[in-house]
Structures are given as C-alpha cells and as structure tokens.
Amino acid sequence: MNVLTIRKFWHWLLLGAVSLVLVPCLPAQDLQLCTDVNSTTGYKVLLDDIRFNSGATDAQDKQLMDLLKFQLKNRFEDLGDSPDARYKLIRCSGRIPDGEASFPPMIVDGLVNRDVVLEIWGEVFPSSAGKHRVFLNYAMLPLPANTSARFLQRQYQPKVGSSADDIVDWLANLNELTAYAMVARAVRSLATGGPSAYDGAKADLETASSSLRTAFGDSPSATQKQLLAFLSERKCAILHDARNNISYHGPLRQLPDSIVERECPAGGGQ
C-alpha cells in the first residue's frame, strides 16, 4: 500500500466518519425547530404548523386555525392517564413536513427512539361551496413501515360562515384526535415493554378502535379500513401472545375462549 493509497484510505475513512456523524444528525437538524423533543421525557405528540393553502387569511379563517390549534392542545393535555403514560404536546412552530417523503426511515427511527408517537400537521383551504376544507395529517410513527395507514390524511369540512358555536362543536366532536396517539402509544409500548405492556396497549387499542369506528362512519375509506384492520390484528396478537408468552401473568391470559373467539373470529387469538 503506497502513500497515496493510504491517504485515499484515510480520506475515505474520514468522509465515512463524517457521514456517520452527520446522518444521525439529520433528524436532529429537522428537529431543531422542536428542541423540546430532546429535553422532554415520556410519550410526545408533535403539533406542527397548520397553514393556509392560499396564504391569504381572513378573520374567519384565522379563527378556525387558532381554534384548531387550541383544541388539539386541549385534547392531548386533558387525557387522564397515569403520569408515565401521559402525552406531552410539543408545539413545533414553522415545521411543515412534506408528507411521507419527509419521514425516511432514519428520521422516523430518531423520532420514535425519542418516544415521539404522533406528529400532526395540516392545511386549511379557502372556503368554497359553503364549506372550509381542513386537511389534517397524522403520522403514527411507531407503526410498522409497511402499514399503509401509518400516514393518514383526514379531510374535514366545517361549514363556512357557521357560528363560532358550530365551529367549536365541530372541533369538540373530533374525538379521533387522541385515538391516533393511543394507537401509536400502544405500538410503541409493546415494542419497548413486551409482555408488561399487553394490558395498557390492549386498553389503548380498544378505546382507539371505538373512537375511530365512530369517526370513520359506515363507509370508511380503504386506508381507514386498513387502520381498523391493523387495530384488530394487533388486539388479537396481544390476546394470542398473552396466552402463549410464559412471562405474562395478567388477566388477558384467563379470558375464556368464547370472548377471544368473539373478538378474533378468524382465530387470531388462538
């Protein structure tokens, strides 16, 4: 090996080392707008910007957006969970992900490892045909990468010109907001806690299923169906594991067959 080769070797080694240092920093770079992510312990929900598509805003649009942010904050702070399971809402001003493309695996891993379970951002379109169009994007980051519902966009249509009471009622009815966080928390806790997380995760998934079934209505979209199916599959996986994992000694192990068969008709619990 001559000197040049050695130099080249060190050159590439140095580049590699720099890359290794920089790549893990990429998520941190994106998260600079959310420095609290690194300093806040526990499960976290990131609330990014909710912006206007047109740029121009009138008073009514601004009212809708401010109320939306306020309601999101209320929803996540009001959950009466035990302190260790409680969500911390982190407001990420100026952060607007560009859809799923903004979440390559390394970024997702960085966020999930910091216990970020849900990221929300959105867009409000100018009113047309008497209705606003509000798009909220939910990134349930701990869900497996092959779950198509990991990134879910929901469209809402509050009436334009409706009274402030109507807007407040519309926001108050968005029970699904916390359901997404519960789904993600269940998946994350199962990944980190194993059998000790079965009980809490099952409760989260049950509550989330109930809220989402109501929110999605009688004709859920394909993605929504996939999310509901994912929840059912996870619940059944918990029931199955609870029966078979010898380190689990909780109540789910004792569920009668008839209950398991009713919850998992396809034999998921067997």
Place this chain on the structure above:
Amino acid sequence: MNCRRQLRTLSVLAAFFVLSQGLATAGMIARCASPSMFPDSDVTVFVFPYVDYTSTDLSQMESPVGTELAGLIQADTLLAISRFGNVAAIRMLGRPSECQPESVLRDLLDAFGSGRPDRAVVLLWGRIFRVDTEIYVQSYASFGRFVHGDPGEMIQLPVGDRTLAARLASQTLSFPPRHVNEDDLKQIRERFAKENIVHDSPDERSPGKPLLLLFPNDRQPAYYMTDSQGDWIRIHTQTGQDGWILARAMLGKQTLSGRLPEMKFVEGVSGYFGYRAHPTPAKAELADDALRTFENSSLSATAPMAAAVSRQLRGMLLLLAQGQSTSAFDKASSLFAEAAAMLPSSSAVTNMASVVSFYSDWSQPSPKVNFQEAVNRFWTSISANPDDRMALTNCWTLYTLARNPAFRTRFAFDPPLTEQDLAQKAQQMEEVQLGGSPVRLAHASPVVPWPKSQ
C-alpha cells in the same frame, strides 16, 4: 403554616362557630394561597378563577375576566345548590400558579381534613381562550369525598355471601369549549358588578354597598344564606350584617347555566352528594332534573364521558330514591345501559351496567341466571381494560359464588361447568398479576357505603 395564615384560619374558625349554628348554605371568598372552607358543610363547591390564555402574560396573572366569570358561577351555584341542604360555594382568588386545583385541595385537606369523612367537594375550574373578539370558555370539574385517597363513589350490591361493586367512569371531567362573545363579556362584567353589591332589599334600586366592604380589616369574606327570593339570596355575614345579593347569573336573556351547561352537571353532582348526606325525595328529583338538563344540552353530545357519568349518577340516585326496589332496578338498568352504549370501551361503565343487570336477575326468585352470559359480561370489561381491578374482582366473585353449594343451584351452566372447573378458574384468577404484582381480589370500601337493599 405562617403567622398570617394562622390568624386567617383562626378568624375563619371563629366564623364557623357563628355560622355553624343553623348552617345551611354558605358562601365565601378565599385565596388559593390560604384556602378556607366551612368544615361542616356536606358539599362544598370550589370555583377557581378561569385562566385567560389570550396571551402568555395573561395566562400567568389573575385575569379580571376569569375572576369575574368565576364570581358569577359561584353566586349562581350557591343559589342552585341551596336546595340540597348543608352546602357551600366558595370562590377562589389568586394567580394561576397558586390556583392549581390539586394543590389547593391538598392544602385544604391538611387544614380541614380531620372532620367527617363523608363530606364531599366539587372543584370547578377552567380556561378562557380568545380569537379576535370571540371568546371561548372551557370548564373542568372534579368531585369526590373530602378525604385523602378517596376510592370514589360506588354501588355495592350483595349477591349470595359476596358483594359486587361498580364505580363511576370518572370523577374528573373536561367539558368542550363554549363560545361567548364580546357582548357576553361585557354582560359578565356588568352582571358581576351588580352581583357584587349587597342591597338592603331584593331590588337593584335599593341602597347597597360592595360585598367586600362588609368585611373590613382583612376579615375573611364569609357569609351564609338565610333566604332566597327569585334571583336573589339573603345573606348574613360573619361581621353580623344582612343584605340581599343578586345571585342568578344572566347573559342577556339567557341564564349562565344555559350558556355553560356544565354548571347543571355541577348542580346535579352537588345534589347527588346532598342526597347521600340527608336523603329526601325532593333532593333526588332536583338532582335528577339538573343532570337531565345537562344531558339534554347541546354540550353533552360532545362530552360523552360527562354524559355517561351523568346517567350513572341518575341511575344511582334512582336506585336510592326508590329504595332499590325491583322496579327501580328495571328503570336504572336502562340508564346504565345507555351509559355503556355511549362509552363501550370504558370498562367502568360496562362493569356498572353488568353489576346492576346481574343483580336484577339475581334478585328474581325463580329463573336461573345464565352463568356464562353473566361472567362473560365482566370478561368483556376486563378485555377492554385488563387493569380494571373492580371488573376483575366481580368476575372472580361470580366464580366463587357459583362454587358455593348454597348458591350453585341459582345458576344455569351452558356449557356445563363442574365445581372443579369453577375452582380452577377462581384459582387462576387469584394468581393473576397486574403491573408485575399479584392482584388483590377485593373491592375497596367507599367512604360512604352504598345502603343495603331492602
């Protein structure tokens, strides 16, 4: 406790001595930093200043709007709950950092917690959010017995030699935001200014002076209600003065409780506790009416937890008011079932519906109870929330009950279960662990036990 606080406590205790003679309905204004109460009241509603989140600065100070709104709510609540007997409504004052309901309650328990454990408290707090000229008010309520570590309100029903128990879905609730506008705000201030005046007679034109002027030299503003007339209440202060206060809060032509229906919920909860302390049919009816009004308001549709708890409370009141008769159980069962339909994933709600339904069947003399159906209802609650010890204990109770030869004949077993099967299942349940520790299959005792059925 510092000197000033001791003096304050002594002055309040002196007031109690005076006020407790024939005490019925009492009001007070107290600082969160040195909270006080009437320790003999059966039910005390504490109304905290609403925190104004209009700006960061305002959210850290004692907001005029939030304070005045709390003042209106306290006076209105005092009038509303006066029908429930020995009750009090206390308006708290202070900065948000001082007025954290949990820490104020802790201070109150330290100072006054050694009295009767059956006393109850209802805490009401909230926040105000403003967008331009629109204002939004959101309330929170928490209620329970005035003791450390209250296990909560429960139904306890005897089955054989055992007891089934059920608790409310939650005793801390958040209500959806309500909208008020700038005019409402103005009216809140105007009405508060009026309500803060103690008049010679129940007439706004009669001479009067501000309430706080009746308490010179830093005396604790404490008074009790001696009479009411329409929207007015007559008060007697600890300083020995009498007068009339306009208590019914209005926003325009609408009552404040019409705009903030959660006040009806608070009234109903106070009525429940008032009934439990000294039961009369009228109290049960008034409490039921207040809760029903809350349920029929537009607010309840967006507050499923509060709406479910309201039905549970009405069901409990109905059972008690009608002596836990068979027909009372029939009627109450539908209320508990309604609550369960509203919150199917809440194990506490489904457990209460299951307990009442089972007891209804069990108390019938002739037909046998289908064991599997009954036990599966509890298993469904456990599956929804494996951490629900009460549902778990109820489930185990049914297995142990069915094992007992004295009661085994009351059940029909389909599929068939031998005594050995039942014993094995009961044994397995006794070995269950929750949070890594063996579960204790025994119900907590409520502070005020559920009356035995006739």
